[in-house]
Amino acid sequence: MTAEPATEAKPVKLRPTDATILVTGAGAGIGAATARALADDGWLVAVGYGANADGAAEIVAEIEQAGGRALPVGGDIGEPGAAERLVAEAEAGLGSVLGLVNNAGVRADNLALSLTDDEWDQVIATNLTAAFRLTRAVLKRSLRARYGRIVNVASVVGPRANAGQANYAAAKAGLIGMTKTVAVEVARRNVTVNAVAPGFIDTAMTADLPREVLEAVPARRPGRPEEVADAICFLASDRASYVTGSTLWVDGGMGA
Numbered sequence: 001m002t003a004e005p006a007t008e009a010k011p012v013k014l015r016p017t018d019a020t021i022l023v024t025g026a027g028a029g030i031g032a033a034t035a036r037a038l039a040d041d042g043w044l045v046a047v048g049y050g051a052n053a054d055g056a057a058e059i060v061a062e063i064e065q066a067g068g069r070a071l072p073v074g075g076d077i078g079e080p081g082a083a084e085r086l087v088a089e090a091e092a093g094l095g096s097v098l099g100l101v102n103n104a105g106v107r108a109d110n111l112a113l114s115l116t117d118d119e120w121d122q123v124i125a126t127n128l129t130a131a132f133r134l135t136r137a138v139l140k141r142s143l144r145a146r147y148g149r150i151v152n153v154a155s156v157v158g159p160r161a162n163a164g165q166a167n168y169a170a171a172k173a174g175l176i177g178m179t180k181t182v183a184v185e186v187a188r189r190n191v192t193v194n195a196v197a198p199g200f201i202d203t204a205m206t207a208d209l210p211r212e213v214l215e216a217v218p219a220r221r222p223g224r225p226e227e228v229a230d231a232i233c234f235l236a237s238d239r240a241s242y243v244t245g246s247t248l249w250v251d252g253g254m255g256a
Contacts, residue, residue: 012238012241013146013190015237015238016096016098016145016147018044018094018095019043019044019096019099020090020091020098020099021038021043021044021045021097021098021100021101021149021236022046022048022073022086022087022090022097022099022100023035023047023048023100023101023103024077024101024102024103024130025048025050025103026045026047026101026103027047027049027052027056027058027059028055028204029201029203029204030153030198030228030229031048031103031104032225033226033228033229034101034225034232034233035047035063036059036066036229037229037232037233038099038101038232038233038236039063039066039068039069040066040068040233041233041236041237043099044068044069044070044071044094045068045069045071045094046071046072046073046086046089046093046097047060047063047070047071047072048077048104049073049074050074050075050077050104053072053074057072059072071089071090071093071094073086073093077126077130077133077134078122078125078126078129078130080133082130082133083130083134083137084133084137086134086137087134087138091141098138098141098147098148098149099138099142099148099149099150099236100134100138100149101150101151101152101153101232101236102130102134102150102152102153102175103153104126105126105153105171106122106123106126107123107165107168108120108122108123108167108168109165109168110164112166115166115167119167123168123171124167124171124174127172128170128174131175131178132178135150135152135178135182135193139191142189142191143189143191146189146190146191147191148186148190148191148192149192149235149236149237150191150192150194151193151194151195151196151232151235152175152176152178152179152193152194152195152196153175153195153196153198153228154172154173154175154179154195154197154198154247155169155172155197155198155199156198156199156249156255157172158173158174158176159173159176159197160254172197179193179194179195179245179247180245183244183245184245187244187245190241192235192240192243192244193244193245194235194240194243194245194247194248195247195248196228196231196247196248196250197247197248197255198223198228198250199249199250199254199255200214200217200252200254201224201225201227201228201250202222202223202224216254217251217252217253217254218254218256219252219253220252221252222252223250223251227250228250231248234248235248
């Protein structure tokens with residue numbers, strides 16, 4: 001029998017020099033660390049924020065002092081028209097928005113029996129629905145450019161039960177499911193869609209959690225925002241051009 005010739009791999013398009021990436025919730029914590037790391041890696045960075053305008057301004061200043069380019073873009077991402085407005089603002093101020101890090105998130109913890117409709121709706125709207133709308137807005141640009149990088153910040157709480165967080169777990173599990181589905185839809189256009197799933201990371205969002213939570217972490221310490229940012233930066237880089245539909249766990253072994 002004659003062996004079939006190997007299929008020749010097509011050359012992969014590299015990131016355009018004017019490519020902009022929007023990072024939501026970038027005024028502090030994981031988002032701020034991610035904005036810095038992506039700027040260091042050559043992206044133009046739109047620093048998204050909700051209420052923390054001062055924090056976003058500080059991150060922009062840090063990036064520019066280090067020789068990068070950044071722009072603060074603010075607004076409530078839970079509002080229906082916010083996604084298109086934020087992406088358009090980032091594009092007008094920096095360049096083609098071909099990247100997105102859906103990092104912004106909120107918590108409203110309560111046992112399921114006591115969880116109110118407002119607590120449910122708020123968490124789903126910010127953590128999942130807004131992420132979808134922003135993804136859709138960026139895909140319109142990246143599919144035309146045949147280049148794109150989308151990274152969704154999920155959580156170990158998505159697939160791993162944590163009492164009192166039914167709304168948060170549903171949103172983060174949905175984010176992982178959305179990541180996989182969108183990834184296969186756009187893979188042929190050189191657009192990758194991945195997720196990171198942080199565990200116990202030392203940020204303002206986890207400040208009120210009992211330290212006993214660390215007993216469930218094999219590493220016996222909280223993670224640093226920079227450790228999550230490094231994972232996101234890899235997935236948003238050309239080094240990860242053949243990685244899509246994946247979830248990278250940054251959790252000190254919690255999900256093992």
